[in-house]
Amino acid sequence: MAQISLWLVAGVTLCSIPAASLEEDVLYAHRGDNLRIFNLLRQLQRTPLHLCLGDRNDFKFPWNRGTITQMQKTQRTCFHHLMLLQIFHLFGAQRSLAAWDHTLLSQLLSSLHHSLEHLEQREGENRACPNVGILTRKYFQSIHNYLRRKKYSSCAWEVVRVEVTVRLLIL
Structure with a gap:
């Protein structure tokens, strides 16, 4: 019985590992970086969400x-780079310092810097995605405008x- 359980656990483990070739996608290699960034963003929460509805x-x-x-593939890598860069600039801004715990920030x-460096090393000069770049900057500009309109309040952040x-x- 214990042997069957061991095989079931091994099978489930193997099935849960994503299969991807090393050349297929640079972004797969950065999943761990994204997870760390995601967790840090979650930990930054200072204001209860229900107060900001x-x-x-x-x-x-x-x-x-x-x-x-x-x-x-090149556009996805460029998009990933642009998104992380914009997030870095957003949370690295002087106004952001007052909103968050300094250690977590x-x-x-x-x-973010570490992940950006990895992407830059892997992609080199291959950052040709003008349409994606324009849309990404517009999206983050709307975020900056929102923060300005809300006077950088804790709920806006x-x-x-x-x-x-x-x-x-x-x-």
Whole structure:
């Protein structure tokens, strides 16, 4: 009986490991980095979400998981790089310092920087995705405008934190 359980556990474990070739996708290698960034973003929460329901906003993220999956490999890598870079600039801004725990924010920025460096090493000069770049910058500009309109309130930052966390999941 114990032997059967061991084989079942081994089978479930093997089935849960994603199969991908090393050349198929650079982003797969960064799943661990994204998970760390995701967890740090979750830990940053300072304001209870139920207090910020009135501040919710639709930032009109221009992609969904399907459209990102359909992008060419170089565009996905470029998109990933642009998203992380914009998140880094958003949370690295002077206004962000007042909103978050400095230790967690420092860890988040360090993780983002580390992930960006890995992507830059892997992709080299291959960052040609003008349409994706324009849409990504517009999306983050809407986030910056929202924060400005809300005078960088704690609820506005919380809404942005949740938005970025959710978008990071599709990477």
